[in-house]
Structures are given as C-alpha cells and as structure tokens.
Amino acid sequence: MPYHEAPELVRAFRQGDHQAFNRLVTLYQRKIYNLALGYVKQEDEAKDLAQDIFVTVYRQIDKLKDESKFGAWLYQLALNHCRNRYQRLRRRGFFSNQSLDDPETGLNLSSGATPEKDYERQNTARLVREAIASLTPAEKEVILLRDLQELSYEEISDILDLPMGTVKSKLNRARLALKNRLKHFL
Amino acid sequence: MQCTESQTLFTDFADNTLGREELHALTDHLLGCPACALEWREFQQTLSLVHSLESQPPPADLLPGIHLKLAQRGMFDRVWALVEALNFSLSIPAAAAIFTIAMLAGFLLKTAPQEPPGVLPSAPPPSQISALRLGEVPTPKRQPIAPSAMFAVSHNGGRQNENLEPLAQTVLATHPTMDNEAHRLLSPDMHVLIADTDHDSQIALFQEMLHRNWQIHRMTSNLYLVHLPQTGLEDFHELIGQHHFALMPAAAAQARFGSSKKVLTAAIYFQ
Structure with a gap:
C-alpha cells in the first residue's frame, strides 16, 4: 500500500x-x-x-x-x-x-487446504479473537496497533503520545495477558 | 535473573532488540529454568497465533456511505446556519423542536429504501402522454420530492455500481470533475421533477447535456445528478423546458441563480 x-x-x-x-x-x-x-x-x-x-x-x-x-x-x-x-x-x-x-x-486465520483444516483454523481464530476481546481496553489497544495493524513502535508512540519504552512495556504486559488467556489452548 | 524479570524481556527478545548483556542473562535463565522456558514457548505460540489472523476486507459501500453521511450532516449544518441567519433568539423548546426535526429527517434519510437499479426510467402511462400531446401547457408547480431524491448524493458512488447504464458509464469515464468545491457534495442547488417523459426523450435530454460537457451521475433508476457551469443555467432551462417539469426552488428559474457558484448541481427526478 x-x-x-x-x-x-x-x-x-x-x-x-x-x-x-x-x-x-x-x-x-x-x-x-x-x-x-x-x-x-x-x-x-x-x-x-x-x-x-x-x-x-x-x-x-x-x-x-x-x-x-x-x-x-x-x-x-x-x-x-x-x-x-x-x-x-x-x-x-x-x-x-x-x-x-x-x-x-x-479476523480470520489464513485459509487452510481442506474444509476440515479450514474449520479448525476458524475455530482457532475464534478463540484468539475471544481472548483479545477479553483484554482490558488499554491492553487490547496496544495489541491491535502493534500485532494486527502492524504499526511500528515509533508510530504507536506518536499515536498514543507515550515514550517508546512505555509502549514496549505495555505491549509486553498485554501479550503476557493474552498468553495467559490462551494458556488452555496452547 | 529472577523469573519475573525474565518475562518483562520477552517482547524485546522476540523483536531481537535486547542488549548483549541482557540477552546472555535471559538465555542463561531460560536454559536453567524450565518454568520460564515454557512461558517463553507459550509467548511465542501466542504471537504466532495473533500474527496469523487475517484482516477482513472493508465493505464495498463504505465510501458511498461516507458521502451520504457528509450530505446528511451538510443538511443539518444548513438548517442550523439558517436558524442563525434568522437572527432571533430561540427558546429552549423551539431549539429542541428544530433539533428533533433535523434528527428525524436524518433518520428518515438513513432508513429510506433504495430503489433497485434499473436501466432508464420506465415510460409514463399512456394517459399522461396523451394529455401532453393534446397540448397541455407544462406549468411549473411545487411538488414534494422524496427525501432520498433530495440528498442521495454520492460524489463517485456511481463508479462502484456495476449495473450502471452505458450512458452514465460513458459520462463517468470521459468527463473529469469540473471543479471540486465542497458545497457541491452537500446537496443539490436545484430539484427538477420531470413528470411526463418517455425513454427516448430522456436519452435525448442526457445526450444534449453530454454534448455540453455537463457531468451526469446516475443515483437510482429515476434520479440523476447533473453538474453544470453556472453560465449554462439558461441552457439548462431551455433543455428541461421541453418537458413537463416542476422546479425547486422557484428562484432557480432566474438567470442569475447561484451566480456566486461556478458549478451548480441539479437533481433530476423522473416521475
């Protein structure tokens, strides 16, 4: 783009x-x-x-x-x-x-080769979405910007008006929280 | 390194942005601590899952919807400007009433059903045609125009409609925008209701307009927007004068109507 x-x-x-x-x-x-x-x-x-x-x-x-x-x-x-x-x-x-x-x-996971694979992937995507949705607004925001919108730390720092170090630590906490919500699935 | 400290470095570790000392300390810790090693593996799996999510394509009508909202809000702004221009103080109930009416109008516009796309307006009933043929003089009279006709304005919404009739497609393809004044997006300057006409006459009318390099946008099967230069107003009257029509506002019949604007927008509605 x-x-x-x-x-x-x-x-x-x-x-x-x-x-x-x-x-x-x-x-x-x-x-x-x-x-x-x-x-x-x-x-x-x-x-x-x-x-x-x-x-x-x-x-x-x-x-x-x-x-x-x-x-x-x-x-x-x-x-x-x-x-x-x-x-x-x-x-x-x-x-x-x-x-x-x-x-x-x-959001959907990338398409698989067979209907069974597709179903499995869709199910996984649903679980991941559910886990993201359950995060706090601040955690969700930083995950959306970095991991789904694929913005750079510098861009996120500009958008949120936060130092880059703070952005990274917020992101790390958000990812750990997400990992804990997906623990039963991993 | 403590277990809690190691986990604060996971994102930097994943991004490969750790300093040399931190990197050694963390890797040493992960090698000696199975619990943190498991945490790290799960962290990586989580990232992998999130990154494999694909974004959804936006709906095709997102852009036309933006123009429709701009048109609706433009109408609200105009109502408010009118109230201010009247230069009298409103009581709170009166202001609330105006606000409610504007909101209701906006709601009605939003929920007004779209007409299915067709080719060109269908021919009028034979009785109306015969009335004209018998010499009835077209009398300009004020007639209500459907809300969707008044504000269904999309600057390029027509480009996304694959069912556009060939005539309008030609217009869009060959005639660039004449100017870009913001007010043209908001609402038409004139509303023309052409009551009795046949298919051939409509085609002839549009061909005449095309011949003058006016821009035509087909909004629905019987609503068209025409952009014409202000200097072409008399010409416009002459063209539509060949049909049985009603024109709003009445001032639009004057040669100097909208003289401060370079381009006028007419909404032509075929009944």
Missing part, C-alpha cells in the same frame, strides 16, 4: 480536490475498518464507526498541522472514536448480547 502518498493526497484534498479524499479513504479503509472491528466486533457497527471516522477526517482536516503526520493523526482520531463507541455500546449492553461464536465478528 503506498502510504507515502498520503501527505500529497492530504495536500490535494485541502486544496479542494475531493477525489484525493476518496483516495485517502481507499488507502486507509481496510486498516480503519479492522481497527473498528477489533473494538465493536460486529460488521455493521464497524462499518458505521469507520464511516464516522472518515467523516470526521473530512470535516476536521484543517486541524492537521503537519501533512506528513496524517497517519498518526488519523489513528488518534480513530482511537478516540473507537473508545467512545465502545463505551457507549458497553453501557447499552451491546457486548453482553453478542456471541463471539458469530462468524462475522472479524
């Missing part, structure tokens, strides 16, 4: 080129949608959340000071949206009614 094009697209969008906005959305939609899915675990809700995030990008692009920092700015904005939506949905009991067995709730 040509993420290095983002600053140029932001510049063009600010100058009134709305196709540039569309291209920015196309560039980041997979990551933002999956980040949203990691929080709300339901496809329609994740789509709505991702759309709200990009609507905010459209309306607040002038608040971005440095175009080269678009990625970090987008993730900060996205995380704020995700945290708020997560809290709101949790208060409404959204997650208590949600079954993690639901096959549409997000």
Whole structure:
C-alpha cells in the first residue's frame, strides 16, 4: 500500500480536490475498518464507526498541522472514536448480547487446504479473537496497533503520545495477558 | 535473573532488540529454568497465533456511505446556519423542536429504501402522454420530492455500481470533475421533477447535456445528478423546458441563480 502518498493526497484534498479524499479513504479503509472491528466486533457497527471516522477526517482536516503526520493523526482520531463507541455500546449492553461464536465478528486465520483444516483454523481464530476481546481496553489497544495493524513502535508512540519504552512495556504486559488467556489452548 | 524479570524481556527478545548483556542473562535463565522456558514457548505460540489472523476486507459501500453521511450532516449544518441567519433568539423548546426535526429527517434519510437499479426510467402511462400531446401547457408547480431524491448524493458512488447504464458509464469515464468545491457534495442547488417523459426523450435530454460537457451521475433508476457551469443555467432551462417539469426552488428559474457558484448541481427526478 503506498502510504507515502498520503501527505500529497492530504495536500490535494485541502486544496479542494475531493477525489484525493476518496483516495485517502481507499488507502486507509481496510486498516480503519479492522481497527473498528477489533473494538465493536460486529460488521455493521464497524462499518458505521469507520464511516464516522472518515467523516470526521473530512470535516476536521484543517486541524492537521503537519501533512506528513496524517497517519498518526488519523489513528488518534480513530482511537478516540473507537473508545467512545465502545463505551457507549458497553453501557447499552451491546457486548453482553453478542456471541463471539458469530462468524462475522472479524479476523480470520489464513485459509487452510481442506474444509476440515479450514474449520479448525476458524475455530482457532475464534478463540484468539475471544481472548483479545477479553483484554482490558488499554491492553487490547496496544495489541491491535502493534500485532494486527502492524504499526511500528515509533508510530504507536506518536499515536498514543507515550515514550517508546512505555509502549514496549505495555505491549509486553498485554501479550503476557493474552498468553495467559490462551494458556488452555496452547 | 529472577523469573519475573525474565518475562518483562520477552517482547524485546522476540523483536531481537535486547542488549548483549541482557540477552546472555535471559538465555542463561531460560536454559536453567524450565518454568520460564515454557512461558517463553507459550509467548511465542501466542504471537504466532495473533500474527496469523487475517484482516477482513472493508465493505464495498463504505465510501458511498461516507458521502451520504457528509450530505446528511451538510443538511443539518444548513438548517442550523439558517436558524442563525434568522437572527432571533430561540427558546429552549423551539431549539429542541428544530433539533428533533433535523434528527428525524436524518433518520428518515438513513432508513429510506433504495430503489433497485434499473436501466432508464420506465415510460409514463399512456394517459399522461396523451394529455401532453393534446397540448397541455407544462406549468411549473411545487411538488414534494422524496427525501432520498433530495440528498442521495454520492460524489463517485456511481463508479462502484456495476449495473450502471452505458450512458452514465460513458459520462463517468470521459468527463473529469469540473471543479471540486465542497458545497457541491452537500446537496443539490436545484430539484427538477420531470413528470411526463418517455425513454427516448430522456436519452435525448442526457445526450444534449453530454454534448455540453455537463457531468451526469446516475443515483437510482429515476434520479440523476447533473453538474453544470453556472453560465449554462439558461441552457439548462431551455433543455428541461421541453418537458413537463416542476422546479425547486422557484428562484432557480432566474438567470442569475447561484451566480456566486461556478458549478451548480441539479437533481433530476423522473416521475
């Protein structure tokens, strides 16, 4: 993915080129949608959340000071949206009614060669998702950013506004917590 | 090295970013401590499982949905700007009423059923055609336009519709965006309801518009958005004047309507 094009697209969008906005959305939609899915675990809700995030990008692009920092700015904005939506949905009991067995709730393991293998992998993916979902919000956040979004420590440090050492130690704690939740499966 | 300390180094160990001394201390500890060695193996297995998860592709209608939301919020902003422009202070109940109406409108727009894609609008009933042929004079009159017709605006949503009619596909492929003013995304400047027309007349109308290099977006089977330069307004009136139509707002019939805008957007709705 040509993420290095983002600053140029932001510049063009600010100058009134709305196709540039569309291209920015196309560039980041997979990551933002999956980040949203990691929080709300339901496809329609994740789509709505991702759309709200990009609507905010459209309306607040002038608040971005440095175009080269678009990625970090987008993730900060996205995380704020995700945290708020997560809290709101949790208060409404959204997650208590949600079954993690639901096959549409997000990430899948890479496809296997046979239906049996596929089933086994899907089952494993479900368990891993369930374990990630059971982490505290702070633990889940750092796992999503590093292990699923594959961001660098430097990027995560920018997004969370934390020193890199703190990011690493938070990540280590989150991974240990995840390991403990998966212990019976390993 | 203590067992608890060893586990704090697992992420650095996995990333291969430990210093030489720490690396030696940790590996020595893992060799001599089966419990920590097991913890490390499980840590690696956990990472392997998480990294093997694949992300899901985003839904195809994510981008059109963004434009729809932008259009809806643009409408809300306009209502609010209008209230402010009226320059009188609202009582709290009045403000609450306006807010409720705007929210209700937004909800209705969101839940309005989409019409299935078709080719071009179907021909009107013979009785309407005969009425026109008998010399009925088309009288501009205000008629309500369905909410979905007023705000179903997507800047490039049509590009993702594989069922686009060939005419609109040609438009999208050959005519680049004329300008990029933000207000064009928010809502149409004019709403044109063409009541009585036949298939051939519609094609002829669009061909005339294409001939003038105006941009046409097909939104549903009977709703089209047309972007035209402000200087083409008279020409536009002349073209639609050949049909039985209603135009909103009435001011759009004036030659200088929207003169501060370079490009006007007309929503053409075929009844």
